[in-house]
Amino acid sequence: MTLYIVGIGPGGRENMTLKAIETIKKCEVIVAYTPYLNYIEDLIEDKEIFSNGMRGEIERCKKAVEFAKSGKDTAIISTGDAGLYGMAGPIYELAEDIDIEVVPGVTAAFSAASELGAPIMHDCALISLSDLLTPWDLILKRIKMAGEGDFVIALYNPRSKGRPDNLKEALEVLHPFRDDATPVGIVRNSGRDDKTVKLVTFDTIPIEEIDMKTVLIIGNSKTYIKDHKMITPRGYENK
Secondary structure: OEEEEEEOEOOOHHHOOHHHHHHHHHOOEEEEEHHHHHHOHHHOOOOEEEEEOOOOHHHHHHHHHHHHHOOOOEEEEEOEOOOOOOOHHHHHHHOOOOEEEEEOOOOHHHHHHHHHEEOOOOOEEEEEOOOOOOOHHHHHHHHHHHHHOOOEEEEEOOOEOOEOOHHHHHHHHHHHHOOOOOEEEEEEOOOOOOOEEEEEEHHHOOHHHOOOOEEEEEOOOOOEEEOOEEEOOOOOOOO
16 A cells, blocks of 8 residues: 655645645545645545644654555645655655655745746745744754855745744845845735735835745845746846
8 A cells, every 4th residue: 555645735726736636536544734624625525534733743644654554545635745844754754664655746935936927937945934843043044045145035934923023033134135125025825716916125025914824935136026027037048
């Protein structure tokens, strides 16, 4: 039997891959963070379900491994891509003697980028501002290095009630490497019916409006706005 680690994209069915849909349909058991079941409820009727809440990641991974070892094809669900801040890493660390397959999905940064225009056309860095699993000093170091390297930067988990000042501090560290007029894209609930898309500049980022459902894409020194779209040129000749 196989344990599938399935990325379902940002949430909207149109952004799920055909392979993700077919994998979920064929599995006997679905393991997921409880809110994620809402995105796939029509695909999981009559299936065995295990779900739990926030910070239950390791328990979910262990249960998924158990189901697979018991002889049942099992899918453990991540939003976005399972290999980015998802379940692929913990599963590979925990599992032994079972077949594992990762089914990739559209991560929030790329979904948000498509809604903003073409902001990630060149080298980029994806950085989470959650310090639950990574020391905050290390996160700030990564922000500084990405800024110094002139990467386009996508910020995940930018601001929560428990960490209201992390985004402000991260932007202060980045500021020496970004002009105030640098374009910034702010997308909340990317890929979903209730998404909001906003273009601002580095010096006008509305920090108080940003939450955990938001992705920020901060341009590099070449990023610009054209016809209300954010563009980072790759350097192609346009003659």
